[in-house]
Amino acid sequence: MTLPKHIAIIMDGNGRWAQLKRKPRTFGHIKGTRVAKKIITACSRRGIKNLTLYAFSSENWFRPQAEVSFLMKILRRYLDRETENLVKENIRFSVIGDLSRVPADVYKAILQAGEATAQCTGLNLVFALSYGSRQEITLAVREIAERVAAGELSPDDIDEAMISTSLSTYPTPDPDLIVRTSGEQRLSNFLLWQAAYSEFYFTEVLWPNFTESHLEEALSAFSVRQRRYGKVSTNDNLEKLSN
Ligand code: FPP
Numbered sequence: 001m002t003l004p005k006h007i008a009i010i011m012d013g014n015g016r017w018a019q020l021k022r023k024p025r026t027f028g029h030i031k032g033t034r035v036a037k038k039i040i041t042a043c044s045r046r047g048i049k050n051l052t053l054y055a056f057s058s059e060n061w062f063r064p065q066a067e068v069s070f071l072m073k074i075l076r077r078y079l080d081r082e083t084e085n086l087v088k089e090n091i092r093f094s095v096i097g098d099l100s101r102v103p104a105d106v107y108k109a110i111l112q113a114g115e116a117t118a119q120c121t122g123l124n125l126v127f128a129l130s131y132g133s134r135q136e137i138t139l140a141v142r143e144i145a146e147r148v149a150a151g152e153l154s155p156d157d158i159d160e161a162m163i164s165t166s167l168s169t170y171p172t173p174d175p176d177l178i179v180r181t182s183g184e185q186r187l188s189n190f191l192l193w194q195a196a197y198s199e200f201y202f203t204e205v206l207w208p209n210f211t212e213s214h215l216e217e218a219l220s221a222f223s224v225r226q227r228r229y230g231k232v233s234t235n236d237n238l239e240k241l242s243n
Contacts, residue, residue, distance in 0.1 A: 004176035006050035013182030013206030031208035058132030090122035097131030140166035
């Protein structure tokens, strides 16, 4: 089976899952964190090289203060409790996003987890946290423009590779597969540039109900997709086109 080198997941539906159970939204986030743990381990054991999880978007700051604080608290708790396990499983942890907005204790936990796992060579686990793709692209453009203004670069030097390497995701390869749970079919400001040739897998399953067998289904669906990157792939296709 062809495995994606990089899976990116939009873990959606925690709130609706909790509402269906007549529980507060926070209950959904707690279950969602447990599911994230299981899926991280499953990806690591299957030999996936890169996994990006959309843990908190730049737009999520506009949620009610109590929910934002709760999400920050569970992120910190996740890092405090899991870092040792990440090291054991040889998983390297890092974050992309605007960390200037994150509370100091969460920021510290992120740095600690990053340092503790820096030498790990297995799964590259990235949390997109306080992340927005337009903001990421804007920062990259600004940085390149500053280099042009300083005379270090000419506008002609700017190419796709330079933009890719100026994004916060570098050097993680672009995602081969983007999964979104809960029936929504949109990117919501996630990896816009990097998703140019990604395969998408949408499932109705709410994130707290997502299991390893759902991951298996997504991987099987990916393995039979034909990725042509805008080209034609086989002689069959060429013949069809010429007829
Ligand atoms: C979307 O559900 C989920 C989030 C905004 C947060 C995702 C966070 C987690 C799964 C927990 C933290 C993860 C880790 C790994 C520590 P929603 O609240 O938008 O659900 P809804 O669309 O049903 O309202």
